[in-house]
Amino acid sequence: MSEANMDEYVNMELNYAEALKKTVKDLRNPVIKTIIESISRDSVKHAMIYKTIGLLLKGEGALISEEEAEWVLKEIEQHIKSEEEMIRNVKSMLEGGINNKAVRFLLEAILKDEVIHHSMLKRVYEIIVKQHTLTESDIWDMVWKDVSFHGTPGG
Numbered sequence: 001m002s003e004a005n006m007d008e009y010v011n012m013e014l015n016y017a018e019a020l021k022k023t024v025k026d027l028r029n030p031v032i033k034t035i036i037e038s039i040s041r042d043s044v045k046h047a048m049i050y051k052t053i054g055l056l057l058k059g060e061g062a063l064i065s066e067e068e069a070e071w072v073l074k075e076i077e078q079h080i081k082s083e084e085e086m087i088r089n090v091k092s093m094l095e096g097g098i099n100n101k102a103v104r105f106l107l108e109a110i111l112k113d114e115v116i117h118h119s120m121l122k123r124v125y126e127i128i129v130k131q132h133t134l135t136e137s138d139i140w141d142m143v144w145k146d147v148s149f150h151g152t153p154g155g
Contacts, residue, residue: 017044020037021040038109084118094111
């Protein structure tokens with residue numbers, strides 16, 4: 001896996017998204033149109049992810065401050081609550097007994113996405129934010145950890 005590959009994947013996903021948009025341009029069936037448009041948007045999302053992977057492979061993952069990490073955590077916690085509510089709403093609709101197969105299919109697709117979003121948000125802080133948070137303690141450890149004299153003459 002290399003940065004160059006990521007650029008190739010970005011272009012491939014974006015081209016695919018455009019092809020899908022052309023496919024739905026004249027479609028009138030709302031179910032098929034919605035599904036294909038959703039896949040197109042997922043391809044754009046995948047392109048963004050590949051682009052980020054390329055940046056990370058180049059070593060361009062920026063550190064964030066403790067303050068920004070705390071702000072992000074609060075924001076993510078709010079989004080997690082929103083996702084939980086959306087999951088409850090969709091489950092409630094599905095449990096209400098839906099006979100229309102197309103409606104059930106679409107609601108199940110939403111539920112699957114909401115569960116994935118919820119899981120991703122829960123992991124973002126743990127995996128990414130903590131990994132990229134540079135605390136004052138980390139800085140002092142970097143400065144003094146391997147220094148034999150710890151700032152005093154002769155130790």
